[in-house]
Amino acid sequence: MTCQNCKREATVHVTEEINGKRREMHLCARCAREAGYDSVDDPPMFGLEGILQSFILAHVGEMVGELSRRFCPLCGLKFMDFRGQGRLGCPNDYAMFDHGLAPIVRRVQGASRHVGKIPARRGAAAAGLNRLKLRAQLRDAIEREDFEEAARLRDRLRPAEDDR
Amino acid sequence: MNIDDLTRTSGEWLRGTGPESDIVMCSRIRLARNLADFPFTNRAGRREKNEIEAAVAASIEQGKIELFVQDVNNLSNLDRQFLFERQLISRELRDAEGPRGVAFSPTEDVSVMINEEDHLRIQVMHSGLSLGSVWDRINYIDDRLEERLDYAFSPRLGYLTACPTNVGTGIRVGVLVHLPALVQTKQIEKVFRALQKINLAVRGLYGEGTQASGDFYQISNQQTLGKSEQDLIRNLSEVVPQIIQYERGARQALVGEQRRQYLHDQVSRAYGVLKTAHTISSEETMLLLSSVRMGINLGLIDDLEIPIVNELFIHTQPAHLQKIQGRILETDERNVARASYLRNRLSNGRHDPKNDG
Numbered sequence: 001m002t003c004q005n006c007k008r009e010a011t012v013h014v015t016e017e018i019n020g021k022r023r024e025m026h027l028c029a030r031c032a033r034e035a036g037y038d039s040v041d042d043p044p045m046f047g048l049e050g051i052l053q054s055f056i057l058a059h060v061g062e063m064v065g066e067l068s069r070r071f072c073p074l075c076g077l078k079f080m081d082f083r084g085q086g087r088l089g090c091p092n093d094y095a096m097f098d099h100g101l102a103p104i105v106r107r108v109q110g111a112s113r114h115v116g117k118i119p120a121r122r123g124a125a126a127a128g129l130n131r132l133k134l135r136a137q138l139r140d141a142i143e144r145e146d147f148e149e150a151a152r153l154r155d156r157l158r159p160a161e162d163d164r
Numbered sequence: 165m166n167i168d169d170l171t172r173t174s175g176e177w178l179r180g181t182g183p184e185s186d187i188v189m190c191s192r193i194r195l196a197r198n199l200a201d202f203p204f205t206n207r208a209g210r211r212e213k214n215e216i217e218a219a220v221a222a223s224i225e226q227g228k229i230e231l232f233v234q235d236v237n238n239l240s241n242l243d244r245q246f247l248f249e250r251q252l253i254s255r256e257l258r259d260a261e262g263p264r265g266v267a268f269s270p271t272e273d274v275s276v277m278i279n280e281e282d283h284l285r286i287q288v289m290h291s292g293l294s295l296g297s298v299w300d301r302i303n304y305i306d307d308r309l310e311e312r313l314d315y316a317f318s319p320r321l322g323y324l325t326a327c328p329t330n331v332g333t334g335i336r337v338g339v340l341v342h343l344p345a346l347v348q349t350k351q352i353e354k355v356f357r358a359l360q361k362i363n364l365a366v367r368g369l370y371g372e373g374t375q376a377s378g379d380f381y382q383i384s385n386q387q388t389l390g391k392s393e394q395d396l397i398r399n400l401s402e403v404v405p406q407i408i409q410y411e412r413g414a415r416q417a418l419v420g421e422q423r424r425q426y427l428h429d430q431v432s433r434a435y436g437v438l439k440t441a442h443t444i445s446s447e448e449t450m451l452l453l454s455s456v457r458m459g460i461n462l463g464l465i466d467d468l469e470i471p472i473v474n475e476l477f478i479h480t481q482p483a484h485l486q487k488i489q490g491r492i493l494e495t496d497e498r499n500v501a502r503a504s505y506l507r508n509r510l511s512n513g514r515h516d517p518k519n520d521g
């Protein structure tokens with residue numbers, strides 16, 4: 001079936017009652033979005049994703065004080081950004097925002113400790129965190145246009161990558 | 165190997181072999197992994213995403229893992245849609261921006277998405293109810309990648325992911341099941357509610373909501389923290405046989421004394437339309453193929469094999485038709501091309517799509 005507005009394939013099919021008259025609409029995703037049937041084409045929010053969103057909206061918004069001002073120096077994420085997107089910015093955020101995240105994780109997952117596979121190479125994550133810090137400094141240096149420092153940081157990042 | 169080569173083959177997961185493959189189309193596991201030394205994809209800059217893609221590609225090459233690495237960022241929309249229809253990339257990777265890629269095996273049982281929501285989304289699919297072999301394969305691929313990649317991992321929280329809904333094992337264990345009889349007998353909603361009560365998610369073939377195409381449904385775990393991979397696999401492995409039993413029960417009711425002729429008629433008409441139509445939409449094709457697939461499994465059609473039907477579900481999708489025809493087609497042209505392709509594949513003894521004019 002073709003979209004009634006343009007020639008693309010219609011993927012959204014809506015039946016509406018306006019003043020007692022039934023009206024069928026067949027629209028492509030783009031036209032549907034423009035007509036305001038935004039959520040029709042997207043998979044509905046259900047399961048953990050839905051729980052996460054509703055929990056974040058209900059609770060993180062009220063968080064005040066220290067946590068709401070906190071941000072991760074390695075990726076720049078503020079805890080309030082997490083509220084908007086439901087996505088974290090870097091591996092360091094789990095430690096950085098532990099206080100705020102732990103109840104969310106417990107609620108969403110019904111558990112708070114990992115059980116299962118662990119990486120074979122111990123210490124890889126710690127070495128990675130060090131390089132994550134160097135990368136944050138590198139981003140800063142580039143922003144400041146301190147190209148000498150940037151070059152120095154790139155050198156420090158390079159051998160670590162080649163040694164593996 | 166390149167994308168055009170794929171139009172002449174199909175993934176091994178469509179073979180229709182393995183336990184319970186009349187109902188369980190395939191078993192699938194995915195693992196979410198991130199590199200410890202980069203921001204998550206949504207916070208990574210263009211340069212960093214390039215480095216992530218290069219690091220993953222290098223680990224595949226140096227580890228001699230048999231995967232073909234395909235850049236996705238510079239592909240045409242058609243090729244991206246093609247990989248999506250193929251189940252090799254997700255909707256999210258298809259629609260994202262910036263450096264990203266996918267690495268897949270020649271048989272398409274393995275695909276590793278790079279710079280999806282997480283740096284790596286490793287996926288393995290095998291035909292039938294075969295979660296054990298899928299786990300063995302994906303665990304091996306994960307081990308091999310980890311030899312050269314520093315994964316973000318915390319002893320307390322496990323594998324760290326961009327979204328807390330995936331943290332821990334980062335695993336999603338799923339099966340793709342074909343449930344036409346439960347749909348037809350209007351019992352499917354009841355099954356969904358029961359599954360949701362035990363914390364399992366239900367999606368359509370392409371991740372859509374409840375109105376799934378072709379009566380295919382993906383059922384998967386949601387919890388990723390606090391249970392081991394083996395436990396989560398066992399949980400699903402225990403539930404799936406019950407769903408299979410419900411579906412078989414519903415099919416038996418449909419072929420039972422009074423209704424057999426009605427079902428036989430429906431299946432034969434579906435087969436007839438697919439063999440003779442000159443223009444047909446994607447939705448109608450999925451609907452009719454679903455009937456035909458059930459008809460074969462119930463012995464109502466005997467001159468057509470399941471793997472061909474499985475393949476037709478994928479090969480009649482819009483981007484596949486256009487790749488097979490070698491040009492961009494408008495909706496009307498696609499409907500004509502789809503009908504012609506179906507007539508050709510379903511006429512006896514001519515199964516080579518290249519014979520089609």
Ligand SMILES: [Zn+2]
Nearest residue numbers: 003006028031
């Ligand atoms: Zn339109």
Ligand SMILES: [Zn+2]
Nearest residue numbers: 072075090093
């Ligand atoms: Zn961070």
